[in-house]
Amino acid sequence: MNAQATFTHDAPPVLELENVSIAYDGKPVVHNVSFSINAGEVLALVGESGSGKTTTAQAIIGLLAENGHIEQGEIRLNGTDISQWSQRRLDALRGARISLIPQDPTSSLDPVKTIGSQVAEILDIHQRLPRAQRDARVVELLSRVGLSHPEQRAKQYPHELSGGMKQRVLIAIAIALQPALIIADEPTSALDVTVQKRILDLIDDLRREFGTAVLLVTHDLAIAAERADRLLVFRHGKVQEQGITAEVLSAPKSDYTRQLFADVPALSGRHRAQIRAAEDPVLVVENITHDFTLGGKNQAAFRAVDHVSFSISRGTTHSLVGESGSGKTTLARILLGFQKPDSGRVLIDGEDITRLKGEPLRQLRKKIQLVYQNPFASLDPSQTLFKVIEEPLLNFEKNPGGCTP
Ligand SMILES: Nc1ncnc2c1ncn2[C@@H]1O[C@H](COP(=O)(O)OP(=O)(O)O)[C@@H](O)[C@H]1O
Ligand SMILES: [Mg+2]
Incomplete structure (x- = not known):
């Protein structure tokens, strides 16, 4: 082609x-x-x-x-x-x-x-x-x-x-x-x-x-x-x-x-x-299910995400909509590898990230990022903005290049 x-x-x-x-x-x-x-x-x-x-x-x-x-x-x-x-x-x-x-x-x-x-x-x-x-x-x-x-x-x-x-x-x-x-x-x-x-x-x-x-x-x-x-x-x-x-x-x-x-x-x-x-999907979500146990005597479980599948092509923007408590954030945390699903797979560039641990999981952060809901809770008040922005660069780049405050 x-x-x-x-x-x-x-x-x-x-x-x-x-x-x-x-x-x-x-x-x-x-x-x-x-x-x-x-x-x-x-x-x-x-x-x-x-x-x-x-x-x-x-x-x-x-x-x-x-x-x-x-x-x-x-x-x-x-x-x-x-x-x-x-x-x-x-x-x-x-x-x-x-x-x-x-x-x-x-x-x-x-x-x-x-x-x-x-x-x-x-x-x-x-x-x-x-x-x-x-x-x-x-x-x-x-x-x-x-x-x-x-x-x-x-x-x-x-x-x-x-x-x-x-x-x-x-x-x-x-x-x-x-x-x-x-x-x-x-x-x-x-x-x-x-x-x-x-x-x-x-x-x-x-x-x-x-x-x-x-x-x-x-x-x-x-x-x-x-x-x-x-x-x-x-x-x-x-x-x-x-x-x-x-x-x-x-x-x-x-x-x-x-x-x-x-x-x-x-x-x-x-x-x-x-x-x-x-169509080059960059993200493929397959059959993700996640339960939270509610504690208590009989360990009742609450199903936050129930058999969810979709894929997202490179260069496209998608909306995940739903009322509060419908599982949007849980799903986002699973996509980021913050949370392991109870079943299903999340493929990013073809790699199942639900199985990643340690360094490979850390490297995933280069590929997928989250913009947080609440800016006040997400920025460390004791750090300058330069420090906040520099941190991910230092985490991943050996030589982040000539940027100075
Ligand atoms: N020589 C012809 N004289 C009259 N009608 C023809 C002739 N050749 C094809 N047709 C008619 O023209 C139409 C398109 O045919 P054709 O181009 O062969 O279609 P296709 O290749 O998609 O099967 C048809 O209704 C067919 O009967
Ligand atoms: Mg013909």
Whole structure:
């Protein structure tokens, strides 16, 4: 995700759609769609079948069906509007500046040509390399996408390869000229889960290595959640919602998005955990319970804190509200390590502080601090303010630096 910052400095987005509407035979199916993708970024276009994902992807790359037409709007590639370009100009762009990784690897390769010659074709169309150099580049590309024995593989025909291998060949073709944008329309839906993962990892490597922008079209919400920097949710040909993946998932703006992702079983486990990790919680409170014994004959207990759980992300401010005696201060004292809870954990930067003792507990004070309720009771009246402020610095810093009264 950090690649974004490296590649986008001052440059226009690699792809920008503004108010794009598309119709088949005059009947609109995509309505006023706007979004952009920066270099090194993965945008997932998600939505149910028939929502217009493929239509949008095809329009970008100049592969709309004969009866399809871009009715309005701009499609800018590195700042240049290509929405009205002729087929001939778009053909020249395809493969060189924009590539497509198609859904079905089997129907996308020519069965009567070796895979090596199919990779060579894209190089021949756009570059004039001497033959030996071109063939070396073909082998290099096949190796780059993780095919073993690339020299021998280059001489094989598509039917001699598995589905995952064929998809790798198509990716080799897609990346041959290092395009600025790769459009992957359901690139792994024909593949089994382990091959799927390897293909998606490969796309991710290329994005990082070359700063390629990726439009990942998928109906698989778990893949979108795991792989995309940003999500674009489509419904009936309209943008329902878009935003940073973790934000869309943790706080969807529309009921539609909430429902869409609520039903994804894979999101309840590993993916949700990853999303939470992405939010970077600095404090995680798990199931904290604390009882005070009230003394007396039968040692009656009073439950001050009862199974409390929450987490706090870095850089955020939270309020703990409740009436007097509801357990706010007890909980705060537990978070500071002043009080051990009867059950539960308090993780600060991933470390359970309820188990700390001695020096590690003392070191915790560098990470978490309390501003007291009552200033009069909290400052030692016999010390100057300088002494009061100096004390924690002397406690933790070997050399607090040149401050003098
Ligand atoms: N060539 C075509 N002619 C007429 N309608 C089409 C054509 N291709 C797609 N459609 C219609 O356009 C809508 C969007 O389809 P599509 O872009 O394939 O959706 P998705 O990829 O999200 O499943 C659907 O209603 C579909 O039936
Ligand atoms: Mg589709």
